[in-house]
Amino acid sequence: MEERLYDLIFIARPATPEDEIKKVVTSIEHACTEKGGKIEKAEHWGTRKLAYKVAKHREGMYYYHQIRTTHGELITELERRLRVQDSVIKYMTIRLDEDLKRQKKLTEKREKRAARRPRRPAATPAAPAAPAPEQQAAAS
Amino acid sequence: MAEEQKQGQEAPVAAPRAEGGAPGTAPSGGHGGGHSGPRREGGREGGPRREGGPGGGPGGPRRGKRQYFRKKKVCKFCVEKMDLIDYKRADILSQFVQERGKILPRRMTGVCARHQRWLGVAIKRARNIALLPFAGSAAGSTAPKAVEAHKS
Numbered sequence: 001m002e003e004r005l006y007d008l009i010f011i012a013r014p015a016t017p018e019d020e021i022k023k024v025v026t027s028i029e030h031a032c033t034e035k036g037g038k039i040e041k042a043e044h045w046g047t048r049k050l051a052y053k054v055a056k057h058r059e060g061m062y063y064y065h066q067i068r069t070t071h072g073e074l075i076t077e078l079e080r081r082l083r084v085q086d087s088v089i090k091y092m093t094i095r096l097d098e099d100l101k102r103q104k105k106l107t108e109k110r111e112k113r114a115a116r117r118p119r120r121p122a123a124t125p126a127a128p129a130a131p132a133p134e135q136q137a138a139a140s
Numbered sequence: 141m142a143e144e145q146k147q148g149q150e151a152p153v154a155a156p157r158a159e160g161g162a163p164g165t166a167p168s169g170g171h172g173g174g175h176s177g178p179r180r181e182g183g184r185e186g187g188p189r190r191e192g193g194p195g196g197g198p199g200g201p202r203r204g205k206r207q208y209f210r211k212k213k214v215c216k217f218c219v220e221k222m223d224l225i226d227y228k229r230a231d232i233l234s235q236f237v238q239e240r241g242k243i244l245p246r247r248m249t250g251v252c253a254r255h256q257r258w259l260g261v262a263i264k265r266a267r268n269i270a271l272l273p274f275a276g277s278a279a280g281s282t283a284p285k286a287v288e289a290h291k292s
Contacts, residue, residue, distance in 0.1 A: 009228075009269050051273035060270070064228075092269045094227070103224040110221065 005040075005100065006067045006075060010082055010091035011060035014047055020087045021063070027085075028065060031077050037069030055089040066096075213250035217259075225258045227265035230272055237263060241273040 008028075012021060025042070032039055045062035054060065067074070075093050082091045217225065227233070236244050236251070236259055243263055246256045266272040 011270065050270040051267070052270060052276070054270055090270060092265070094265060099224055106223040110223075 001070050001072070003068055003070050003097070004072065004095060005097040006069070007094040007096055008065045008067060008075075008078060008091070009094075010063050010088050011050070011054065012063065012087045013055070013089055014057055014059040014061060016061060016087045021061070024082070024085055024088060025063070027081050028078060031074065031081060032067060032069070035069070035071050035074040035077060037067050037071065037074045039065055040068050041066040057089065060089060215250060215252035215255055217255040218252055222255075225255065225262045227262040227269075228271070230266055233259070233263050233266055233272060237272060241267075241275045 010024070012024070029039065031037075041064070043064040045064060047059050047061050050058055050060050067078075069075075079091065079093060082088045225232075236249055238244055243260060246253070251259060263272060267274050
């Protein structure tokens with residue numbers, strides 16, 4: 001299976017003590033090492049106001065992880081662990097690699113197009129082969 | 141409001157329109173009636189742009205909504221060449237969301253079709269993670285009862 005990139009965000013109750021959070025994060029890390037996943041980023045966004053009440057709380061502590069893995073079952077395992085935790089009130093996993101692939105493709109296409117027409121703001125999409133040599137000959 | 145009453149039967153000019161629209165002046169002028177006034181104030185970018193419309197637009201059939209030939213504006217994402225709309229950026233996303241949390245239609249924001257689709261996906265993801273509300277104001281402070289029943 002090719003490598004996949006996931007975003008994992010979970011929200012903990014507002015006044016959760018530090019060690020509870022440590023427990024959750026450690027269990028995430030253990031699951032990753034067991035099932036073969038790598039944590040690319042781990043961020044703490046602090047306590048934020050929630051847009052709506054979740055489990056009767058108006059605020060929550062946001063934690064963000066980015067995980068790279070080839071095993072899809074890792075995500076099931078992580079979600080299972082998060083569901084069990086009392087302090088976690090909401091979690092979400094998003095698969096990112098397709099979106100990033102598409103973004104890369106679009107950026108590359110745009111840069112290629114911009115390189116083909118050096119000094120003009122590339123407003124119109126150029127036909128692939130025919131005008132390109134002409135443009136380059138005219139430019140140089 | 142006293143001045144409006146005084147003007148009475150005369151066609152009120154564009155200026156006091158924004159004050160809620162006098163209900164009694166139905167067929168006058170090019171404006172489609174007072175009731176679309178306050179509703180349209182929700183579209184932020186539609187405000188100053190609206191004045192030039194009925195004067196300069198094609199003299200087509202006048203409908204209740206005045207959004208006829210609107211939004212020659214370009215898509216903000218295309219201009220900034222943003223190829224990925226990040227659901228985590230609630231500040232960017234909230235520009236495309238109404239006060240009540242509803243997604244603004246394309247004709248109000250000028251976003252192109254492709255980016256509007258991606259925007260919808262990103263907004264829905266952000267709603268799921270409580271960065272944006274499903275309904276009610278973004279501040280969440282004066283949430284009506286419906287929101288609480290929905291999410292508790």
